[in-house]
Amino acid sequence: MLEINSLHFSYKNGHPVLTDISFKVKKGEILGIVGPNGTGKTTLLKTINKLLIPQEGKILFDGKDIAELSIKENAQLMAYVPQYSSSFFPMKVIDCVMMGRVPYSQRKYTKRDKELVFSIIEETNLVEFAFRNIKEISGGERQLVYIARAMAQQPKIIILDEPTSSLDLKNQLFILNTISNMARDGEYSILMTLHDLNLASMFCDKLLMLKNSRIFAYGDPQDILTQENVDIIYGVRTSVTTEDGYKHIRLLK
Amino acid sequence: MLIIILGICFTTLGMDKSVFQTIKALDAYFHGTLEGSEDAAVNKIILLLRLPRITLAILAGIGLSIAGAIMQSVTRNPLVSPFTLGISSAAAFGASICIVFGQGSFFDSDAGIIFCAFVSSLICVFTVYSISNKIGINPTVIVLVGISLNYFFSALTATIEFFAKQHKLEEVVQWTFGTFNKSSWNSVIVCGIIVTVCLVFIFRYNLKLDVIALNDDETAKSLGINPETIRTVSGFLAVLITATIISFTGVIGFVGLIAPHMARIIIGNQHKYFIPFAGLLGAILLLCADTIGRFVLYPVNIPVGIIVSFLGVPLFVHLILSAGKESMN
Numbered sequence: 001m002l003e004i005n006s007l008h009f010s011y012k013n014g015h016p017v018l019t020d021i022s023f024k025v026k027k028g029e030i031l032g033i034v035g036p037n038g039t040g041k042t043t044l045l046k047t048i049n050k051l052l053i054p055q056e057g058k059i060l061f062d063g064k065d066i067a068e069l070s071i072k073e074n075a076q077l078m079a080y081v082p083q084y085s086s087s088f089f090p091m092k093v094i095d096c097v098m099m100g101r102v103p104y105s106q107r108k109y110t111k112r113d114k115e116l117v118f119s120i121i122e123e124t125n126l127v128e129f130a131f132r133n134i135k136e137i138s139g140g141e142r143q144l145v146y147i148a149r150a151m152a153q154q155p156k157i158i159i160l161d162e163p164t165s166s167l168d169l170k171n172q173l174f175i176l177n178t179i180s181n182m183a184r185d186g187e188y189s190i191l192m193t194l195h196d197l198n199l200a201s202m203f204c205d206k207l208l209m210l211k212n213s214r215i216f217a218y219g220d221p222q223d224i225l226t227q228e229n230v231d232i233i234y235g236v237r238t239s240v241t242t243e244d245g246y247k248h249i250r251l252l253k
Numbered sequence: 254m255l256i257i258i259l260g261i262c263f264t265t266l267g268m269d270k271s272v273f274q275t276i277k278a279l280d281a282y283f284h285g286t287l288e289g290s291e292d293a294a295v296n297k298i299i300l301l302l303r304l305p306r307i308t309l310a311i312l313a314g315i316g317l318s319i320a321g322a323i324m325q326s327v328t329r330n331p332l333v334s335p336f337t338l339g340i341s342s343a344a345a346f347g348a349s350i351c352i353v354f355g356q357g358s359f360f361d362s363d364a365g366i367i368f369c370a371f372v373s374s375l376i377c378v379f380t381v382y383s384i385s386n387k388i389g390i391n392p393t394v395i396v397l398v399g400i401s402l403n404y405f406f407s408a409l410t411a412t413i414e415f416f417a418k419q420h421k422l423e424e425v426v427q428w429t430f431g432t433f434n435k436s437s438w439n440s441v442i443v444c445g446i447i448v449t450v451c452l453v454f455i456f457r458y459n460l461k462l463d464v465i466a467l468n469d470d471e472t473a474k475s476l477g478i479n480p481e482t483i484r485t486v487s488g489f490l491a492v493l494i495t496a497t498i499i500s501f502t503g504v505i506g507f508v509g510l511i512a513p514h515m516a517r518i519i520i521g522n523q524h525k526y527f528i529p530f531a532g533l534l535g536a537i538l539l540l541c542a543d544t545i546g547r548f549v550l551y552p553v554n555i556p557v558g559i560i561v562s563f564l565g566v567p568l569f570v571h572l573i574l575s576a577g578k579e580s581m582n
Contacts, residue, residue, distance in 0.1 A: 085472050087467055088329040089331075096467075099467075107457060107459060
């Protein structure tokens with residue numbers, strides 16, 4: 001279980017970006033992080049992933065402080081799927097996924113590494129793309145490759161930054177279903193930031209709503225996705241209904 | 254590949270004498286009958302001039318191209334060469350100081366020039382890293398600071414050239430051309446040791462270089478690699494190799510830029526495979542360049558630095574054009 005305790009973070013100019021953030025994520029649980037642009041969603045993810053160091057607060061996994069982990073151990077614990085990842089020289093899909101094994105390799109990939117990567121590529125239906133150049137496939141397929149790479153890291157926690165932002169409807173559903181299945185199989189704790197509240201309602205077990213660097217609400221999406229909450233956080237007018245058991249948020253002009 | 258290199262070796266040897274003669278020469282050396290036989294002079298030429306020259310050309314080719322390859326990988330910049338950190342100008346500056354001002358002292362000798370060039374390169378790199386460290390050792394900063402220092406040392410060298418006497422000026426300019434004329438077994442041993450030791454370290458970094466070259470820094474960190482450490486160590490190794498080689502030979506440019514590219518286009522991006530290939534390509538390129546330089550205007554010996562550019566550019570452009578648009582984007 002991942003525990004975030006009283007996280008405080010500000011950039012060098014002193015402006016606080018995260019204030020007193022505390023929450024937990026259980027194994028097999030999907031936590032969605034929502035809020036307007038600039039509330040520190042991405043900063044929160046980077047702090048958890050140790051790309052940024054918080055001024056105060058502790059992050060524990062199964063009781064152990066992750067600040068004590070080496071960069072390699074941390075890479076074995078958590079995987080980060082960024083929104084965009086640029087590749088500078090051409091790279092094949094299979095090579096990209098294979099890099100997920102780097103935290104476990106010294107100088108070369110073992111046979112076991114390769115077998116694991118092949119089975120992940122099969123699971124995620126990437127077989128037909130395996131030898132294509134990563135720049136030649138669509139955005140949705142590329143996102144899937146990064147997720148496959150994250151799976152290859154065999155982490156306990158997977159962190160995704162806006163996994164569906166630049167994808168079409170079909171790919172959004174496909175990626176979120178894939179993430180859902182990963183969590184349902186009970187192996188990972190998943191944190192992801194989302195802009196689309198309807199998708200958050202459908203796919204997240206718990207939701208964290210941020211406003212002004214603090215936690216505004218935390219709980220089951222069906223409980224906290226109320227019209228008042230959404231209006232206050234985003235500064236808009238909405239109409240919230242329940243359809244098929246999920247909260248549905250409609251933006252009003 | 255190895256066969257091609259051996260073939261070129263023997264061809265260059267064979268330009269003057271045959272392979273048979275080489276074997277006779279080696280035989281004479283090992284049997285202590287070097288002096289006094291009627292072939293003594295020829296044997297000595299082969300052993301003391303040709304072989305070290307060829308060995309040094311191979312070493313320099315391997316060293317410079319691999320140094321260029323890892324510089325390109327850790328800065329993710331295909332325009333980078335081993336000289337991007339400014340050491341070519343720094344070495345030229347060191348050599349020029351020595352040539353122009355070092356009269357009648359230790360410095361007025363080949364060893365002195367080598368020493369000054371090397372120390373000068375190290376000072377340059379140390380400066381680049383100190384400045385870069387204040388912001389963080391990321392690719393853009395290193396390249397920018399390196400380029401600035403390149404201009405700075407060029408200016409310093411130009412100043413010295415401006416004030417130097419005629420014959421000293423000639424010597425300075427000749428030094429910058431890059432040549433294997435002064436190859437000796439001493440230079441081969443020194444370069445050989447440094448290149449081998451550095452290569453051992455570089456091969457241990459294969460996977461990490463793959464990660465850094467193909468991803469941004471954040472992704473590299475999330476995969477358990479520290480980009481700044483790798484950048485620093487690789488930079489240091491590349492510079493050590495390059496500074497050592499050019500202290501002995503003068504500035505041989507272009508190999509470190511194109512050999513890695515050619516290797517990448519032909520073999521792909523996995524460091525395990527393309528780094529050794531880049532080394533071999535570099536060795537072949539320099540051997541050919543040196544041989545051509547010795548014979549094209551026989552008996553005038555054109556410095557290899559000049560030939561490499563003439564030889565390399567058409568080859569490189571041809572390779573880019575045939576590789577097509579996709580692989581360049």
